[in-house]
Amino acid sequence: MGTAWEKFYNDSFLESVERCRMLYEAAPIMLHSIDSNDRIIHVSNHWLKTLGYEASEVLGRKSTDFLTEASRRYAEEVVLPEFFEKGFCRDVEYEYVKKNKEILKVLLSAVAEKDETGKVVRSMVILTDITARKRAEEEIIRQNKFLNNILEALTYPFYVLDANDYTIQMANSAAVHGPIPPAMTCYALTHRRSAPCDGSEHRCPLETVKATKRPVTVEHLHYDRHGNLRNVEVHAYPIFDEKGEVFQIIEYSLDITERERMERALRENAEKIKRFAYSVSHDIKSPAVGINGLTRLLYKKYANILDEKGKKYCEQILKASEQVVALVEEINVFIRTKETPLNFERIQPTEVIEMVRDEFCALLGVRQIQWVHQERIPPIKADRLSLLRVFRNLVDNALKYGGPAMSEIRIGYRDDGKFHVFSVSDDGVGIRREECEGIFELFRRNETSKGVEGTGLGLAIVKEVVEKHRGKVWVDTEIGRGATFYFSISKEL
Known part of the structure; x- marks a missing residue:
């Protein structure tokens, strides 16, 4: 019986040893x-x-022989004494040295086998390679440090918000002075409120981003980190989870206090200038009309006693006063062009072009100038009155400055992708190329304008109108070969 039991025990032991060997x-x-x-x-x-x-x-050598110097000291001074006393250790970080001198980072866990007296006789050690994990952790730390450096380099407040409870998850020092207080919300930080923003005038960018799932830019009044109330432009961007839901919001705010002050000052100055211009134009127009009327009366009643020089003086006064009145009218048109909001609607450009042709029909006939315009022009979106004014001013400009030999005015059109491009061409005297620069500025008249009545505002009005249509105006010309004025109108009005 003893022999059979011993044999069974020995066989079991040998089998366990064999299993351990196979495991190794x-x-x-x-x-x-x-x-x-x-x-x-x-x-x-x-x-x-x-x-x-x-x-x-390896066999017969100490396990610490394969550690780096720092890990070896740590093992001999701290880990091994404690291990031999307790009989186990878990997840101790070591650095092993490979035969090729590369460093392998591991987590070491061990359990001791003790004899009946409690003395450790042997121990099983398991090593888990964490080199890649440590490298990834170091990379994450490096990237976080890099990100923090970027955020701290920003001179404007930047923060990341929890989309559900408005709490600030991350912020730079431009947003928060010192550590972020626990559960600090964006509305508590920037508005000193106990509840989120509401209302159309001060809508919450976080709620707008959650509703639209798109970036948004809004203007708010924010307290800065020093407690000063500032005008800011808030830019908010969504961060989505794996289900496509917004779970965080990135926000940054740009201080536009000074910009708002300057814009307010510009608006106030523009209003003052407008009132001044209307006042001056009225004050100038009234006496100019009076001078014109008195001169006509003088000429009518006393023409029989005036000599040729007196009559010529009367004619010059009449002409000058009429030019003043025309200038005042053009100034008022220019002011109205800048101030009046446009009514963008779908219109047929050929109808507008034909209206302009009819206005100038008599003059075209007297001067025997041929009118040609493109018949098939697609409908566009524009302000009808403004488009009429542009064509009228460009045609009037051609008739005034094209010279007596001009024989044709041609209206063209082309589709230029994002723009409708129109042209008004003549075969007149043209303009020197060096004079084209600044031709659309206020009161700018070129060399060919000498002796021709005009205010210098017609092309400035054209430029103002075209820019309100998100387009531009330019000229292509050459002395003796006519001029072509182009203007574009955006298709995205």
């Missing part, structure tokens, strides 16, 4: 066993393969 040889785990003196008595194939050693180079 086949398992893809870094394993080794040490005796009570920390000398390696067994080592797994994976351990040898990972560190690049042969078994003969």
Whole structure:
């Protein structure tokens, strides 16, 4: 019976030993066993393969021989004494040195086998390679540091918000002075409120982003980190979770207090200038009309006693006063052009072009000038009165400055992708190229304008109208070969 039991025990023991041997040889785990003196008595194939050693180079040596100097001191002074006392350790970070001198970062766990007296006789050690993980952690730390450096380099407040409870998850020092208080919300920080913003005038960018799932820009009044109330332009961007829902919001705010002050001052100055211009134009127009009327009366009643020089003086006064009245009218038109809001509607350009042709029909006939315009022009979106004014001014400009030999005015059109492009051409005297620069500025008249009545406002009005249609105006000309004025109108009005 004893012999049979001993045989069974021995067979079981040998079977366990064989299983351990197979585990060491086949398992893809870094394993080794040490005796009570920390000398390696067994080592797994994976351990040898990972560190690049042969078994003969490892067995019998201390396990600490394969550690870096810092890890070896830590093991001998801290870990091993505690391990031999407790009989186990778990997830100790070590650095092993491979045979090729590369460093392998591991987590070491070990359990001791003790005899009946409680003395450690051998220990099983498991190593987990965490080199890649540590490298990833270091990269994350590096990227976080880099991100923090970028955020701190920003001179304007930047923060990341929880889309559900408005709490600030991350912020730079331009937004928050010192550490972020626990559960600090954006509305508490920037508005000193106990509830989120509401109302159309001060709508909450976070709620708008959540509703639209798109970036948004709004203007708000924010307290800065020093407690000063500032006008800011808030830019908010959504961050989506794996389900496509907004779970965080990136926000940054630009201080536009000074810009708002300047814009307000500009609006006030523009209003003052407008009132001044209307006042001056009225004050100038009234006496000019009076001078014109009195001169006509003088000429009518006393023409029989005036000599030729007196009559010529009367004619010059009449002409000058009429020019003043025309200038005042053009100034008023220019002011109205700048101030009057446009009514963008779908219109047929050929109808407008034909209206302009009819206005100038008599003059075209007297001067025997041929009118040609493109018949098939697609409908466009524009302000009808403004488009009429542009064509009228450009045609009037051609008739005034084209010269007596001009024989044709041609209206053209082309589709230029995002713009409708119109042209008004003549075959008149043309303009020197060096005079084209600034031709659309206020009161600018070129060399060919000498002796021709005009205010210098017609092309400035054209430019103002075209820019309100998000387009531009330009001229292509050459002395003796006529001039072509182009203007574009955006298709996205």
